[in-house]
Amino acid sequence: MIDDIFDLHTGNITFKNPIALATMAGITNSAFANEHANRAGLVVIGSFNLDEKTNDAASKLMARGRDEFISDNPFGFLKSEIENMGDGNVVAGNVVAVNVRGTTIEPLLEAAMIARDAGAILELDAHCRQEEMVSIGVGEALMRDIPRLVDWIGKIKETGVVVSVKIRTNVVDDIVLTRAIESAGADILHVDAMKEGTGADLRMIRNIRDSTKMFLIGNNSITCFKDAKDMFARGADMISVARGVLNDPNIISELVDDITALQQATGWYNAPKHICGGEGDLRALAFCCLPVKPCAVHNKIAKLGLSAQEFANMKMEFARGTMLEPGDNTCFGSLVWCCKLSKPCFLRDGVMNMIGLSGAEYMRLKKNLATYILENAKIPVNES
Ligand SMILES: Cc1cc2nc3c(=O)[nH]c(=O)nc-3n(C[C@H](O)[C@H](O)[C@H](O)COP(=O)(O)O)c2cc1C
Ligand code: SF4
Numbered sequence: 223m224i225d226d227i228f229d230l231h232t233g234n235i236t237f238k239n240p241i242a243l244a245t246m247a248g249i250t251n252s253a254f255a256n257e258h259a260n261r262a263g264l265v266v267i268g269s270f271n272l273d274e275k276t277n278d279a280a281s282k283l284m285a286r287g288r289d290e291f292i293s294d295n296p297f298g299f300l301k302s303e304i305e306n307m308g309d310g311n312v313v314a315g316n317v318v319a320v321n322v323r324g325t326t327i328e329p330l331l332e333a334a335m336i337a338r339d340a341g342a343i344l345e346l347d348a349h350c351r352q353e354e355m356v357s358i359g360v361g362e363a364l365m366r367d368i369p370r371l372v373d374w375i376g377k378i379k380e381t382g383v384v385v386s387v388k389i390r391t392n393v394v395d396d397i398v399l400t401r402a403i404e405s406a407g408a409d410i411l412h413v414d415a416m417k418e419g420t421g422a423d424l425r426m427i428r429n430i431r432d433s434t435k436m437f438l439i440g441n442n443s444i445t446c447f448k449d450a451k452d453m454f455a456r457g458a459d460m461i462s463v464a465r466g467v468l469n470d471p472n473i474i475s476e477l478v479d480d481i482t483a484l485q486q487a488t489g490w491y492n493a494p495k496h497i498c499g500g501e502g503d504l505r506a507l508a509f510c511c512l513p514v515k516p517c518a519v520h521n522k523i524a525k526l527g528l529s530a531q532e533f534a535n536m537k538m539e540f541a542r543g544t545m546l547e548p549g550d551n552t553c554f555g556s557l558v559w560c561c562k563l564s565k566p567c568f569l570r571d572g573v574m575n576m577i578g579l580s581g582a583e584y585m586r587l588k589k590n591l592a593t594y595i596l597e598n599a600k601i602p603v604n605e606s
């Protein structure tokens with residue numbers, strides 16, 4: 223029985239928590255995943271090279287010192303790697319994704335059917351930037367050839383497998399790319415938020431969150447719980463760790479414990495930042511005031527095609543009859559306009575005490591409010 227405290231679903235898949243192992247070619251196979259990520263909500267293994275050309279390119283990469291998975295029986299290897307995930311020490315309910323590379327659609331379709339039949343996710347590698355792969359049209363080359371990427375995602379999706387696409391930010395226009403991937407039918411966008419010379423590009427995670435309804439996995443430079451929280455607060459549904467596991471083999475387990483405690487205490491593990499600080503995504507409209515003064519809220523609601531009055535009506539409509547409705551003593555007369563719990567406020571807390579509303583329940587209602595606003599927007603996020 224899988225605990226469902228996070229309510230994390232995509233396609234027919236339920237994740238038991240929002241912590242994932244990300245792929246490192248030649249390193250993250252089933253043995254590695256079983257040893258270091260047996261409590262993760264998702265383990266991505268691979269990348270698996272599916273045809274002769276990708277295996278040849280991988281041999282060249284190995285010749286210059288990189289690790290790779292090479293096989294002259296790629297599909298047998300893929301199958302056995304997925305099977306090995308089931309009989310190691312993986313805790314029941316762990317979801318597996320296989321990250322794959324191919325130069326044509328046929329091997330990708332075969333891998334998709336293997337993944338589908340095993341209940342695994344197929345992750346298309348549009349991320350690899352090694353010249354040996356890019357020069358044969360694989361990895362990053364797919365981000366630069368959106369018509370082919372879209373065509374391949376559509377065909378892979380037709381097999382019925384759950385599809386993830388792994389990308390890296392700041393290579394092409396990330397919003398154009400995100401929308402193309404979503405319109406092609408992908409279920410999951412796995413984003414390495416890389417920005418040359420800095421840490422993770424958190425602003426880009428926020429911008430992507432505000433442009434898509436896809437399940438979003440945020441990745442890059444996560445080495446502790448604070449890094450994970452920073453990415454969750456920009457709208458990642460899940461975060462993944464690659465190199466961090468090499469430095470701290472227990473990191474996945476530690477992150478699972480930390481995020482579980484946070485979810486139990488607050489009810490919204492990936493609650494957004496406030497919009498006024500310039501970092502909040504559109505979900506943060508749940509914490510916004512009655513829109514009566516000039517501030518950042520107006521630009522945000524305009525993106526959703528809403529006037530100030532329509533936004534106000536929408537929030538009040540949601541609040542009616544719920545524990546967010548009362549709040550005479552608060553700034554705008556109802557908890558529906560109140561700030562995030564992390565902002566100390568004796569007025570809000572006084573009302574919550576009076577009506578017996580716990581912090582976790584308050585945040586759960588705000589999460590539902592955020593979903594309600596986005597679902598009822600006149601312009602959906604993936605079109606705004
Ligand atoms: C040695 C190594 C190999 C990698 N191989 C792959 C790969 O085959 N496919 C892929 O999508 N990403 C690959 N990645 C990228 C990682 O999955 C991840 O996106 C990146 O390292 C940033 O995350 P991190 O800061 O947690 O390491 C690789 C990364 C490393 C360090
Ligand atoms: S409405 Fe309030 S919370 Fe929202 S951006 Fe304006 S001042 Fe900040």
Ligand code: SF4
Pocket residue numbers: 511551552553554559560561562567568569570
């Ligand atoms: S009463 Fe407190 S929590 Fe509510 S809007 Fe005012 S400052 Fe924010």
